[in-house]
Amino acid sequence: MTPNPTRRREASRRAVLTAAFDLVQEVGYAKLTIEGIAARAGVGKQTIYRWWPSKGVVLFDAFLMLSESGDGGPVVLPDTGDLRADLILVLRATVEELNDPRYDQPMRALATEITHDAELAAAYREHLDEPMREAKRERLRSAQRAGQLAPGLDLDIAVDLIWGPVLNRWLQRTGPLTADYAERVVTAALDGLRPRS
Amino acid sequence: MTPNPTRRREASRRAVLTAAFDLVQEVGYAKLTIEGIAARAGVGKQTIYRWWPSKGVVLFDAFLMLSESGDGGPVVLPDTGDLRADLILVLRATVEELNDPRYDQPMRALATEITHDAELAAAYREHLDEPMREAKRERLRSAQRAGQLAPGLDLDIAVDLIWGPVLNRWLQRTGPLTADYAERVVTAALDGLRPRS
Numbered sequence: 001m002t003p004n005p006t007r008r009r010e011a012s013r014r015a016v017l018t019a020a021f022d023l024v025q026e027v028g029y030a031k032l033t034i035e036g037i038a039a040r041a042g043v044g045k046q047t048i049y050r051w052w053p054s055k056g057v058v059l060f061d062a063f064l065m066l067s068e069s070g071d072g073g074p075v076v077l078p079d080t081g082d083l084r085a086d087l088i089l090v091l092r093a094t095v096e097e098l099n100d101p102r103y104d105q106p107m108r109a110l111a112t113e114i115t116h117d118a119e120l121a122a123a124y125r126e127h128l129d130e131p132m133r134e135a136k137r138e139r140l141r142s143a144q145r146a147g148q149l150a151p152g153l154d155l156d157i158a159v160d161l162i163w164g165p166v167l168n169r170w171l172q173r174t175g176p177l178t179a180d181y182a183e184r185v186v187t188a189a190l191d192g193l194r195p196r197s
Numbered sequence: 198m199t200p201n202p203t204r205r206r207e208a209s210r211r212a213v214l215t216a217a218f219d220l221v222q223e224v225g226y227a228k229l230t231i232e233g234i235a236a237r238a239g240v241g242k243q244t245i246y247r248w249w250p251s252k253g254v255v256l257f258d259a260f261l262m263l264s265e266s267g268d269g270g271p272v273v274l275p276d277t278g279d280l281r282a283d284l285i286l287v288l289r290a291t292v293e294e295l296n297d298p299r300y301d302q303p304m305r306a307l308a309t310e311i312t313h314d315a316e317l318a319a320a321y322r323e324h325l326d327e328p329m330r331e332a333k334r335e336r337l338r339s340a341q342r343a344g345q346l347a348p349g350l351d352l353d354i355a356v357d358l359i360w361g362p363v364l365n366r367w368l369q370r371t372g373p374l375t376a377d378y379a380e381r382v383v384t385a386a387l388d389g390l391r392p393r394s
Contacts, residue, residue, distance in 0.1 A: 029313070112309035114369055116226070121370035129371055140390075150392045156372070157362075157385045164362035165354075171368060172311055173318035174326055175353065188354045192389020193337075195347045 015041040016048055017062040021106055024059060029109030032059075056113035056120055063110055064127055075132055077139040083148050084190055086139065091166060091182040098170045099177060111171055133159055161189045212238040213245055214259040218303055221256060226306030229256075253310035253317055260307055261324055272329060274336040280345050281387055283336065288363060288379040295367045296374060308368055330356055358386045 019040035038045045114121040137155045216237035235242045311318040334352045
């Protein structure tokens with residue numbers, strides 16, 4: 001039986017993306033090359049260049065593949081009715097992922113590619129950030145319906161207020177990124193900096 | 198009269214730093230080279246290598262020189278007694294600076310070097326971030342004394358909540374960075390996401 005060419009292409013694509021993800025952990029983004037990825041994936045350099053314009057885009061697609069490797073349904077955040085507890089749970093998981101040595105190099109590489117490449121940033125926003133952001137907004141909408149959030153609140157500002165400090169501390173290394181920090185950020189964002197009487 | 202060697206060294210140092218800052222705006226960080234900086238500054242390549250281990254550190258020192266070019270006194274944030282108005286003023290100025298094409302490339306370059314280089318990040322934190330952060334904390338301390346902020350508030354969390362979203366939106370390009378956005382972030386951080394009765 002001749003192997004299905006679509007399947008063969010898909011297998012090569014996955015081999016390239018897995019190789020890129022593994023390799024960037026080992027050598028760092030600066031030393032990641034298309035040649036290195038091709039050797040690791042067991043494909044020709046030209047196969048990669050045919051599908052991807054740059055190593056940044058290969059890495060981006062590797063993240064996309066990882067994000068799609070679940071059951072394919074949309075991401076949903078926990079909703080126990082206790083907004084503070086749910087947000088702390090999620091933000092602590094984010095902190096753990098950002099501190100995980102397996103993800104550290106690839107995620108920093110993707111973040112810096114986005115910083116310098118507006119086109120890749122737009123693709124990132126559409127395919128990776130926006131589905132996650134919608135899940136975050138949806139959890140906040142549910143809290144808003146339950147009267148736990150200010151009625152006129154801009155949910156995008158709310159998402160930025162909760163997740164922005166953690167991402168920024170991670171990227172700019174301005175302090176230790178701990179579970180305790182995640183919890184304090186959630187509390188401060190929900191309560192606000194002004195005193196509550 | 199023989200020129201003072203200390204002065205001559207200082208003039209070369211400034212020429213190198215100015216050249217690095219100008220050049221990164223023109224060619225971007227990826228194409229910035231020690232050779233290019235040397236040519237622009239009119240010094241030998243070896244002069245640069247004698248003082249700086251990498252182009253990232255040259256650029257960092259260029260920012261340090263800029264931050265020291267005022268009157269030498271510590272940075273102080275405006276304090277009119279109206280915390281919200283003062284924070285909006287400062288955060289809008291930050292947004293303008295981040296949107297300024299003269300600073301865009303150099304600042305993105307510095308930010309991504311910090312993302313990948315823990316040692317440079319530590320130097321950045323000590324010499325550039327911490328003096329600014331202390332000025333921010335000092336403004337918040339004054340508000341706390343006036344009863345405008347929760348008494349037990351962790352001021353570093355407060356700084357991260359106000360400035361983190363803006364820096365993150367800029368670096369990750371997750372949306373337009375406008376004066377209006379700055380204002381909404383300040384309001385949300387001060388009031389909190391939970392309703393105030």
